[in-house]
Amino acid sequence: YVWPSPQLDALESARFDQEGFNANPVAFFVQPCDSFINGSNTGRSNAADWIRTAYHDMATHNATDGTGGLDASIGFSEEQARPENAGDGFSNTMQLATIPVSRYLPLLADSIALLALLAIENCGGPEIAFRGGRVDAGVPNAPGVPQPQDDLDSQTASFARQGFTQTDMIGLVACGHTFGGVQHDFFPDIVNVLNDPTDLADVAHFDTTFVTFDNNVATEYISGTTRNPLVVGFNDTTNSDKRIFGSDGNSTMQSFANSPATFASTCADLFARMLNTVPSNVQLTDVISPLPVKPSNIELSLNGDTLQLSGQVRIWNITDSTHTVNMLLEDHNGGISNITLEFAGLSSSTGGKYSAAWYDFNATDRLSTLYLDAAAGVKSLSFAVDGALEDQNGLGFAIQDGFLFSQTSCQVAVPLSGRIDVAVWNGVNPTRVFLQEITVTTDSVQRIVVTELDILPPAEPVPANSAYSIWSINVTDVGANYGIGAEIDGVKYPVTDPHSFTFPLCQT
Numbered sequence: 001y002v003w004p005s006p007q008l009d010a011l012e013s014a015r016f017d018q019e020g021f022n023a024n025p026v027a028f029f030v031q032p033c034d035s036f037i038n039g040s041n042t043g044r045s046n047a048a049d050w051i052r053t054a055y056h057d058m059a060t061h062n063a064t065d066g067t068g069g070l071d072a073s074i075g076f077s078e079e080q081a082r083p084e085n086a087g088d089g090f091s092n093t094m095q096l097a098t099i100p101v102s103r104y105l106p107l108l109a110d111s112i113a114l115l116a117l118l119a120i121e122n123c124g125g126p127e128i129a130f131r132g133g134r135v136d137a138g139v140p141n142a143p144g145v146p147q148p149q150d151d152l153d154s155q156t157a158s159f160a161r162q163g164f165t166q167t168d169m170i171g172l173v174a175c176g177h178t179f180g181g182v183q184h185d186f187f188p189d190i191v192n193v194l195n196d197p198t199d200l201a202d203v204a205h206f207d208t209t210f211v212t213f214d215n216n217v218a219t220e221y222i223s224g225t226t227r228n229p230l231v232v233g234f235n236d237t238t239n240s241d242k243r244i245f246g247s248d249g250n251s252t253m254q255s256f257a258n259s260p261a262t263f264a265s266t267c268a269d270l271f272a273r274m275l276n277t278v279p280s281n282v283q284l285t286d287v288i289s290p291l292p293v294k295p296s297n298i299e300l301s302l303n304g305d306t307l308q309l310s311g312q313v314r315i316w317n318i319t320d321s322t323h324t325v326n327m328l329l330e331d332h333n334g335g336i337s338n339i340t341l342e343f344a345g346l347s348s349s350t351g352g353k354y355s356a357a358w359y360d361f362n363a364t365d366r367l368s369t370l371y372l373d374a375a376a377g378v379k380s381l382s383f384a385v386d387g388a389l390e391d392q393n394g395l396g397f398a399i400q401d402g403f404l405f406s407q408t409s410c411q412v413a414v415p416l417s418g419r420i421d422v423a424v425w426n427g428v429n430p431t432r433v434f435l436q437e438i439t440v441t442t443d444s445v446q447r448i449v450v451t452e453l454d455i456l457p458p459a460e461p462v463p464a465n466s467a468y469s470i471w472s473i474n475v476t477d478v479g480a481n482y483g484i485g486a487e488i489d490g491v492k493y494p495v496t497d498p499h500s501f502t503f504p505l506c507q508t
Ligand code: HEM
Pocket: 044, 045, 047, 048, 049, 051, 052, 055, 086, 087, 088, 089, 146, 147, 148, 149, 155, 172, 173, 175, 176, 177, 179, 180, 181, 182, 183, 184, 186, 187, 240, 274
């Protein structure tokens, strides 16, 4: 895709910036893979919770009528209270689900899918093709997650309704149950108290490597050494993995036991299908691939006659700091400045499979910004990496400088409030300018509340300088993040990256 595209840019970052510099903050919760938000030595892990949550959210899908699917409806307490959703893994997951995408949109469904992907990829699993664009449900879905005591026919029918064949069912259960296990507290008829100081939640695990993706769930099953509580549990009625794994005479499980590669590639496919099972009226994006060169964290503001520009560029597939990266900055008069950028840090993703290096726009002082002539503005960027031009096949990386924060924005200490000044380019004809306020409040299903506040045009144009005029709005929530959006000549422009309220005190 072509940069900038706010939704795809944010999804790409959340998906590919997993460790190190500028990493998705939620990835921290699966580093290491036995991390668990409610303490150590519990036998539990965030990774397992996240994968089970994605499955249970998806498993309400009805492939015939197109309802249900991965749409964050598992966040509703009504769904979590159903017997088919016994356990605390869903509420644990929803606590963290607001973290990865809050920078752009309060979409929990994409977030749930990303958490599952992060867990799988960072804990030994295969790379998952990722699409974004899921839509959060407004109401709970119809019940329909299979349960351990259900018989094989009804489980097979349940997977068929979700869009999975019998062979898919064997695969998907094995792929999921390479993580985690069954807790005594919620399933006392399946698991006894274990009295194990390293397993305080009394979790009987599905295989011996329960925080790692591997085919041990299959090798231990085939060799007869398995301790899987849904295979060799004391209550045969709830031995659903035994019935499912054996339902084709063990041929699928045998193939997984024979080949870790077959298991990994089958799971990569099945997990991707699981995450992409959405209500039929939802259109997912194309598979998101990493951009080879990607500007990030761009902040542009007006300070008198000067534009202040800060940001970084991420260069994909670089593993060290020895490269020469130049930024070519084109203004509206056709002038080009050539700036040598400074190395800022390395990041990686997909369990260390990919690396990237980040370079800061200001070569001399990382914490400072670039100062540009406001009248000339900034039209687009391109980069030279070790001399090779990167300009999106001639398009350049377009920078929007028609509307931006003015440094004259300020805050009032008592009562805590503030004024946001937006500088609007005099050469354009805006039909609407608004603030997007991303609050710290969440609604009843933990979605971040985002509101749009119209900024009224000034009664008299207030010239900031010859290039820009100032539009102002008073805000009361200085804990929120703010982006600016505008419609210019009827065209709706993407909202700028959100800015936390870090302006100086207003002069009185
Ligand atoms: C017939 C189908 C299935 C049944 C009956 C079933 C049943 C169960 C049960 C009873 C638990 C214990 C939950 C707890 O103690 O909190 C569990 C855990 C788990 N299930 Fe399944 N499951 C099924 C399919 C799947 C599928 C398809 C996936 C994912 C692809 C999956 C992923 C998981 C994971 C990762 C855990 C571990 C959760 C943790 O340790 O926190 N399950 N399953």
